[in-house]
Amino acid sequence: LAKTTQPISMDSYEGQEVNITCSHNNIATNDYITWYQQFPSQGPRFIIQGYKTKVTNEVASLFIPADRKSSTLSLPRVSLSDTAVYYCLANTDKLIFGTGTRLQVFP
Amino acid sequence: KAGVTQTPRYLIKTRGQQVTLSCSPISGHRSVSWYQQTPGQGLQFLFEYFSETQRNKGNFPGRFSGRQFSNSRSEMNVSTLELGDSALYLCASSAEVGLAGAFNEQFFGPGTRLTVL
Numbered sequence: 001l002a003k004t005t006q007p008i009s010m011d012s013y014e015g016q017e018v019n020i021t022c023s024h025n026n027i028a029t030n031d032y033i034t035w036y037q038q039f040p041s042q043g044p045r046f047i048i049q050g051y052k053t054k055v056t057n058e059v060a061s062l063f064i065p066a067d068r069k070s071s072t073l074s075l076p077r078v079s080l081s082d083t084a085v086y087y088c089l090a091n092t093d094k095l096i097f098g099t100g101t102r103l104q105v106f107p
Numbered sequence: 108k109a110g111v112t113q114t115p116r117y118l119i120k121t122r123g124q125q126v127t128l129s130c131s132p133i134s135g136h137r138s139v140s141w142y143q144q145t146p147g148q149g150l151q152f153l154f155e156y157f158s159e160t161q162r163n164k165g166n167f168p169g170r171f172s173g174r175q176f177s178n179s180r181s182e183m184n185v186s187t188l189e190l191g192d193s194a195l196y197l198c199a200s201s202a203e204v205g206l207a208g209a210f211n212e213q214f215f216g217p218g219t220r221l222t223v224l
Contacts, residue, residue, distance in 0.1 A: 043217055
């Protein structure tokens with residue numbers, strides 16, 4: 001089963017770019033990588049999903065190298081409201097979430 | 108379009124009791140997944156239902172069970188509650204057929220916080 005590993009926590013300041021990396025070994029050929037954001041007392045919310053290379057939407061970018069053993073979520077110019085826990089998910093049949101990275105954004 | 112709803116939002120039970128949690132997916136979504144979230148173990152996958160059939164199951168004991176109805180609404184049941192079952196139980200729905208592979212954005216509900224005393 002694919003296992004994902006993320007840093008436990010990260011700190012940043014408003015306006016900075018934040019990059020959170022997730023390692024995922026044994027990921028299957030056709031599996032996608034998905035990132036979710038979770039605020040306290042709420043369910044996770046979808047941020048972005050990708051298979052390889054780079055994907056960008058209105059809130060984030062996702063970089064996945066050719067070997068697909070890791071992925072990096074990039075949040076441009078974070079704000080205080082981006083303080084949350086971010087989960088990397090390897091879309092295997094067991095839907096294995098990573099340990100989550102607690103991002104704290106300071107003013 | 109209404110989001111995923113879960114009832115009840117909060118529940119207090121005692122050891123040995125059983126509990127049933129309910130999840131109503133987004134209209135049109137046929138896949139419903141359940142997760143347990145605890146501070147120590149994080150988000151763990153319980154099971155996933157599609158068209159009233161359980162397609163995938165996580166590594167939880169048989170005390171945890173679920174079902175899905177023809178209208179895609181789902182329930183999960185936990186029997187013989189233990190203190191360690193105290194957690195936030197999250198339900199997620201998606202429209203796509205498969206979980207692995209192609210885009211399958213899941214929409215999560217607010218969860219049911221279960222406390223076992």
